[in-house]
Amino acid sequence: MTSALVYDRGLTRADYIVLKNLENDIAQRRDSHSDGKFDGDWDHISSESQTEPQQGGEVDSAAKDIALLKSMRNPADAHFEPTIFVSIDDLPSRLPKSVNKLLLQPFISWARKTARYETDVVFIVHLILYFTTSVPSAILLFRNFNLLHGILHAIMQVYYVGTYTLMMHQHIHQRGVLAKKYATFDKLFPYITDPLMGHTWNSYYYHHVKHHHIEGNGPDDLSSTIRYQRDDISHFLHYVGRFFCLVWLDLPMYFARKGRWGVAVRAAGCEFGTYLFYYTMATFVNKKATIFVYIVPFLLLRLGLMAGNWGQHAFVDPDEPDSDYRSSITLVDVASNRFCFNDGYHTSHHLNPRRHWRDHPIHFLEQRKTYGKEAAILFHNIDFLMITYRLMVKDYEHLAKCMVPLGAQADLTMEGRVEFLKRLTRKFSEEDIRKKFKKQAYLHVLGWRSARATRASTGANARDKFLNENNVIHGNIDYSLRFRKLPAALPNMFRFHKTLDIITLFHKASSPASVRVSNLLKQASTSAQKSATQDAETRREPFELNITEDAPTVDQVQTILEYVGQSGASQVVKGARDDKDALKKFKENKENLLRPLTVDWSNGKAIAGDNESEILKLVNAQK
Structure with missing residues (x-):
């Protein structure tokens, strides 16, 4: 089967480079099949089957392309292009x-x-x-x-x-x-x-950052697609209709169920405040102008947001639905990446929500083998809205033509691609959800859901190693995540499980300072658990505490550096002058990471060292 990639003249330079490298990868894999035969069945698409032949020339070419893209986004480089x-x-x-x-x-x-x-x-x-x-x-x-x-x-x-x-x-x-x-x-x-x-005040922030990226299209995500048949128009209309009619109630109620009452009040206040603003402008200023200036954009945007999110999360792997690689997709297209700041790199964004938009193509090129091994999905020459449309008319043939195969997907015939994609749009039953999302707690503890990149890079045994060797301290109980149950005292309205903020201590047992911080955090966790039933205004909110002597991933270090700012780089990595130097030194030697290092992944904060007052301030902050 010959390559049929479409190089739109409007592609960004980065997207063109990405497609050329993928085309080379596909050709390289097919050349390695001496019999010229390909498997038309999707069953062999798995992490274990994703082996890639290596050829020096192609590796050198990709490395040069990555170096070029990095130089183009580096202000200190002669090739820098804003x-x-x-x-x-x-x-x-x-x-x-x-x-x-x-x-x-x-x-x-x-x-x-x-x-x-x-x-x-x-x-x-x-x-x-x-x-x-x-x-x-x-x-x-x-x-x-x-x-x-x-x-x-x-x-x-x-x-x-x-x-x-x-x-x-x-x-x-x-x-x-x-x-x-x-x-x-x-x-x-x-x-x-x-x-x-068309945006209501701050609702995008509360829904997207404080909710969607915490839940990651999982069972508690209000915009989750897993309970819907993603190629059924009646399911799509139900999905959009619920958001249209009930998001003003659903989002504050979500935060209330999680015990985040302050966020619930702020989210509701911003939504209703905007509605009051619309009413005021229509009643006391100009009704007709209000309709065209505010109401029409509001209605169209909400439709567009949900149609887009449907396309972003339409393809969910039934075996590993909680994997960011397998519950979101990547697009290489003009509309998403040229005009919308690389929004097409949606998997990259879920792996690290704070990754700068210019870094997404670089990350993808560097990690494309991992994407292949994880059976990630990539399309080209189509945007999220058109993916939703093609699903509504069940045009899987068009979607298969737009698919750019990664790893073993290159062995699929066009008919095999169609069957592969159909398998990923099936509705999950409640029983499926209970079985398939058991790993979510483990993945959250590693921090900011980008931990899935850690699992992919270290192999399938990483999860078992973590469960066997690391204990989560929750309240005054020390017990493995394998058997963790949330305390009954935590707010658990409407039978929804509570998602807690995650605090990780990168620990060094031989360091007295790190031992002090470890003890301090354990005491704070115990105190938080005991105060969970107190008045919401005075209590310290419970959190999940992960104490680990393992090194963070490079992506996690990059996120931590963003939390502390340029001036804090030297406190995170020994001898670092700035963020770039810190990442370089960490890659050279992971021992350059200075410990203890306390990270609140859910709220974007990090404290280097053993400053007790700063750590307690981080822990005690009302979320």
Whole structure:
């Protein structure tokens, strides 16, 4: 079967490089089959079957491509290229030299200092765009409504909303898109622009960061697809309808069930506050303008968000549904990656939610063999919304043509791909869910769900090794996760299991300081358990405590460095000057990690050393 990859002219340079490397991998695997025969059955697609032949030339080519992409996102490198416009690559070379020198370069220099990351000049460009088009247009509509203007305004917002939403996706995960000195504006501008694009205030943050990434399309995820037949339109309509009609209630209730009452109140307050704002603008300012400026974008966005999420999590492996590799997909396409800041790399995002958007293609290239071994799914030349549409019309043949086989998937015929994909869209019964999600606690304890990358890289025995050698201290009981049950005293309304915040101590038993921190955290965990039934305003919230002498993964170290900031790199890795140097030193020698190191994965905080007051402040913080 010959390769039929489509290289759209609109692909980003990174996506083009990714596809070329995948095409080389496919050709390399097929050349290794001397008989030229391929297996049409999906049954052999498993972690154990994913063996890859190695050829030096292809490895060298991939390494050069990875080095190129890294240099293009490194401000200290001569090849550095900030992203300026989503639609144009390498803009300076396309302009007259005088325009580039006198106008573009001074703007880029200013924007690089204004953006949170120097790569993200594009975010400054888009903020300027929204505040010079959307905001003035909305003001004019409220001052002097005109139907044609209202229709054109709504069309403009629909055109903007995808890129804006994924810019805000970076905002909520990276805690802003602007440099720290612009923190006030960074926090306030979404209260102006979010409603214009259809977002209610802060709901994206609470639903996506505080909920979806904690649950990861699992049983407690309000946007989970596992209880639906993902190619059935009636199931899809039920899925969208529930979100449309009940998310205002479901999300606060979710946090209440988890005992996170403060978050529940804030989530409800933001949602109802936005509705009150809509009512006020319609009643006291201009009803018609409110419909076109706020209500139409609101309705369309909610439909788009759920249709997109359906496509992102439509293919779920029935054997390992709690694997990030097997419950989400990767797309290499123009709409998702050029215009939506690499949103197509959804598996990479779930493995590390705080990974910078420019790093997703780099991560994928570096880990593509792991993706293959884990039977991950990758499509090209199709976006999430079109995946949802193709599923609704049961056009698996088109999806099979868009599939880029990873690892042993390259052995499948087109008919084999169709059967493989159909198997991944089946509804899970409640019995299936009870059986298949038993591993979730183990994966959460390793931290931020990116721990699944650890399991994949260290082999199937990692889970058993962890369960046998590591005990979780919960309250005053020391017991293996294999038999862990949540204490009955914890809030457990409506029979939902409680998901606790995860705190990991990277421990060194020979260090007196680390022993002190270990004892402190054990005492705090016991105290938290005893106070679980107290008034929500005064109690210390229970948490899962993982004490380990194992080293974190590179991805986890990168996340920890983001938690502590540039100034904290030297406290995490011995002798590190900055984040880049810290990662380099850690890769050279994992003993360079300074312990004790306490990490609250659920709330994005880390404390290096044995500062008792800081550790207690982290533990005692109301979540």
